[in-house]
Amino acid sequence: MSERRVARVQLESPVPQLDRLFDYAVPHPLVADVAPGVRVKVPLRSAGRMMDAFVIEVVADDGTERPLSSIEAVVSPMPVLPERLYTLTRRVADRAAGSVSDVLRLAVPRRMVRAEKAWASAPPPGEPEVVPAARERSDVALRAYPGLTEALDAGERLALDAPPHPHPELPRGAWADLLAAAAVHTLARGRSAVLVVPDYRDQAQLLAALGELVTPDAIVRDDADQSGPARYAQYLRTLSSAPCIVVGRRSGVYAPAHDTGLVAIWDDGDSLLSEPLSPGVHARDAALVRQELEGSALIFAGHTRTTDVQRLVDVGYVREIAQARRPSPRIVLSATREGEQRQSRVPSSAFAAAREALQNGPVLVQVARPGYAPSLVCADCRRPARCAHCAGPLRAARPGATPVCAWCGRSAHAWACGHCGSTKLRMASSGSERTADELGRAFPNTRVIIADGAHPVAEVDGQPALIIATRGAEPIARGGYRAVILLDGDRMLQSEALRIGESCLRWWSNAAALAAPGAPVHLVGVAGPVARALATWTQPAYARAELVDRAPLRMPPAVRVASVDGHSRSVDTLLASLRETVTDLDPLAILGPVDTSETPDVATSRALVRFDYAHGRAVAEALRAGVIADALRARTSRKGRGPKPRSTLRVRLDIPEPDL
Structure with a gap:
C-alpha cells in the first residue's frame, strides 16, 4: 500500500480564523498534479462549501492516521505561487497584522485559461539581451x-x-x-x-x-x-x-x-x-x-x-x-512688491518671468485645486457657503452659474447665508479652469492647456503654451519648461494634516524638476522652513528636522501607529488584551477610544496605539490575535437559526495620519 500524501494549503479567504495552513489528503489520481504552488479546490466542512486554495507544501503522512478531508480538484497544474513569494507575503501580512490571503490577492493575478495554455505551449524565454552600447x-x-x-x-x-x-x-x-x-x-x-x-x-x-x-x-x-x-x-x-x-x-x-x-x-x-x-x-x-x-x-x-x-x-x-556634482533648480521665492495689491495672485516678478519664457517654450503653472471656483463664501460675512440639505461646500462651474454642492450634487437656486441672511456669493479660490481663464486673458494669442483629473495630459511639446496643472497632474514637456510658477502654496500649507509640509515640498520639488536647466521656478507667497528647503534644495535636511520635531510628540514615523476600529465592546476588549500581552508598552501608548457611532443603536469607537519599532512584532501579534478572537466570538455569540453577527473589528498598522 502506497504512503498517503498530505498537502498543506492556504485558503483564499480573508476570514481571520482561516489565516493558517490546513492539511488535506491528496487522492491517488491527483498525486502527480498536486505540487507546491498550484491552485486547488478543497472542501471546508465548517462552511459547507468548496474553496479555492494554494498548495504550500506536500509532505508524507505522519503515520497518526488522522481523518483528513481530501482535495477535491486541481484547478491548474501550473505552479503560480513559488515558495519565495509565499514567504514574502506571509512576512508582510504578519508585520501588518493582516491575512496572507489579502496580500496574495494583490500579488497573484486571477487565472486566465487561454493565457495559461498559450504560455505552457510556448518555448521557454531565453536569456534577455542588453542593447549594444x-x-x-x-x-x-x-x-x-x-x-x-x-x-x-x-x-x-x-x-x-x-x-x-x-x-x-x-x-x-x-x-x-x-x-x-x-x-x-x-x-x-x-x-x-x-x-x-x-x-x-x-x-x-x-x-x-x-x-x-x-x-x-x-x-x-x-x-x-x-x-x-x-x-x-x-x-x-x-x-x-x-x-x-x-x-x-x-x-x-x-x-x-x-x-x-x-x-x-x-x-x-x-x-x-x-x-x-x-x-x-x-x-x-x-x-x-x-x-x-x-x-x-x-x-x-x-x-x-x-x-x-x-x-x-x-x-x-x-x-x-549623493551625486558627485549636485545640481539644483533655480528657485525664486516670489512675493508682492511695494505698490502691488497684497491679494495679487501672481506677483509682477513671476508674471514677467512667464512673459519672457513664453517666447521660447511652454510655461507650467501649478494650482491647488481643479475646477473653476472650488469654494464659495458669503459676500458679506465671508463665511463658507454651505448646502442647505447636507451642509456640504458649494462650488461654481463658471461665473454666474448656479452653485452646486460638492457632496450631494444639489443645486442651490435660492441660497441664503445661515449666519447673516445674505444671498450674495463670492468666489474664495481659483481652480485650474478659472486660472486658465484669467491667464488666458492676460496672455492673448497664447495656447492654454488644462491638466487635472478631468483633463489628463501626459506630455506636451516644446512650443510656447501655458500649462495650468493641479498638483501631481503636471505633464512633462519635451526639453523641459522654460519657467514654472507655483501658485496657492499658502493655501496648500493650511491643511491640518501632519505631513502637509512634507507633501507640499514633494509637490513643489516634482514640479520644479520639470523645468529646463537654468529656467526660473517661482514659489509664490510662501515663507518658512518648507520654502527655504525648496530654495536651497535641501529636502533631506527638512525631513531630518521634521523627525526631530515629531520624536517628542511620538508621531509617525518616529514611532509606529496602529488604528483600531469596531464595536465599542470589541475595541475595549482588544485594548485590554493588548495591555496584558505587551506589558512593557508605554503607559501613554493608547489614545482613545473615542466614539464614532453614526447611529444610536450601534456603538462604535476608534483608538490609536503608538509603539516603538522594537515592539512591532509583539504588538502586531497581539492585535491580530484580538481580531481572530473577536471573529470567533461573533461567530458563536448567537445560537440557533438566522444569520450570525459579523465582526466589525478592523486593525491597520503604520497609518500615515494619526487622526482620531
Whole structure:
C-alpha cells in the first residue's frame, strides 16, 4: 500500500480564523498534479462549501492516521505561487497584522485559461539581451553617484536624490534614465530587477528609458491597465528562470522575478504607493521586508526625502549616496512688491518671468485645486457657503452659474447665508479652469492647456503654451519648461494634516524638476522652513528636522501607529488584551477610544496605539490575535437559526495620519 500524501494549503479567504495552513489528503489520481504552488479546490466542512486554495507544501503522512478531508480538484497544474513569494507575503501580512490571503490577492493575478495554455505551449524565454552600447550608457549614468555601482553589487539599501531635470530632448525625467541604468546593470549580471512607480505616467517614462537599453522580451509590465490575459501572461513570465526587469506599480513590489538583484521604489512619498485595501501595506515597507529576505539591493529614489526613509538613514539602516556634482533648480521665492495689491495672485516678478519664457517654450503653472471656483463664501460675512440639505461646500462651474454642492450634487437656486441672511456669493479660490481663464486673458494669442483629473495630459511639446496643472497632474514637456510658477502654496500649507509640509515640498520639488536647466521656478507667497528647503534644495535636511520635531510628540514615523476600529465592546476588549500581552508598552501608548457611532443603536469607537519599532512584532501579534478572537466570538455569540453577527473589528498598522 502506497504512503498517503498530505498537502498543506492556504485558503483564499480573508476570514481571520482561516489565516493558517490546513492539511488535506491528496487522492491517488491527483498525486502527480498536486505540487507546491498550484491552485486547488478543497472542501471546508465548517462552511459547507468548496474553496479555492494554494498548495504550500506536500509532505508524507505522519503515520497518526488522522481523518483528513481530501482535495477535491486541481484547478491548474501550473505552479503560480513559488515558495519565495509565499514567504514574502506571509512576512508582510504578519508585520501588518493582516491575512496572507489579502496580500496574495494583490500579488497573484486571477487565472486566465487561454493565457495559461498559450504560455505552457510556448518555448521557454531565453536569456534577455542588453542593447549594444547600453551597458556603457548605464555605467555613465551610475558613475554620477560615486560608489553606487559597488553598492548595487553588494546588495545595499540606498537612498538617492534623483537628478532634478528632464531629459534634454525626450519627454521624460532624468530619474527614469538613472533607474533604468541601475536595472540594466543588474540584468547584465544575470539577475532580475523590480522597479516600482506610483502611476501610469511614471511607468511610461521608465518603460521608454528601458526600451532604449534592452530588448522587449526582457521587460515585464505589472499593472491593472492591462487586460486580464495580458497581465496573467506577464506574471507567468516572471516565474521563469530567465532574468527580467519588472516595471510595475504598488503591487509590482511582490513580483516573483527569478534571482532578484534590485528592488527600486520611485517617489515613495506618493500616496498611490500605499495600498488602500486590507492590510494596507505601503510598497516601501513591503520592499524592506523583501530586501531582508532576498538580500537584493534596494533603492529609494525621489526628488524629495520622506521622513520614513530619512529615519532609516539616520539609524544607519539605509545609506545615502549623493551625486558627485549636485545640481539644483533655480528657485525664486516670489512675493508682492511695494505698490502691488497684497491679494495679487501672481506677483509682477513671476508674471514677467512667464512673459519672457513664453517666447521660447511652454510655461507650467501649478494650482491647488481643479475646477473653476472650488469654494464659495458669503459676500458679506465671508463665511463658507454651505448646502442647505447636507451642509456640504458649494462650488461654481463658471461665473454666474448656479452653485452646486460638492457632496450631494444639489443645486442651490435660492441660497441664503445661515449666519447673516445674505444671498450674495463670492468666489474664495481659483481652480485650474478659472486660472486658465484669467491667464488666458492676460496672455492673448497664447495656447492654454488644462491638466487635472478631468483633463489628463501626459506630455506636451516644446512650443510656447501655458500649462495650468493641479498638483501631481503636471505633464512633462519635451526639453523641459522654460519657467514654472507655483501658485496657492499658502493655501496648500493650511491643511491640518501632519505631513502637509512634507507633501507640499514633494509637490513643489516634482514640479520644479520639470523645468529646463537654468529656467526660473517661482514659489509664490510662501515663507518658512518648507520654502527655504525648496530654495536651497535641501529636502533631506527638512525631513531630518521634521523627525526631530515629531520624536517628542511620538508621531509617525518616529514611532509606529496602529488604528483600531469596531464595536465599542470589541475595541475595549482588544485594548485590554493588548495591555496584558505587551506589558512593557508605554503607559501613554493608547489614545482613545473615542466614539464614532453614526447611529444610536450601534456603538462604535476608534483608538490609536503608538509603539516603538522594537515592539512591532509583539504588538502586531497581539492585535491580530484580538481580531481572530473577536471573529470567533461573533461567530458563536448567537445560537440557533438566522444569520450570525459579523465582526466589525478592523486593525491597520503604520497609518500615515494619526487622526482620531
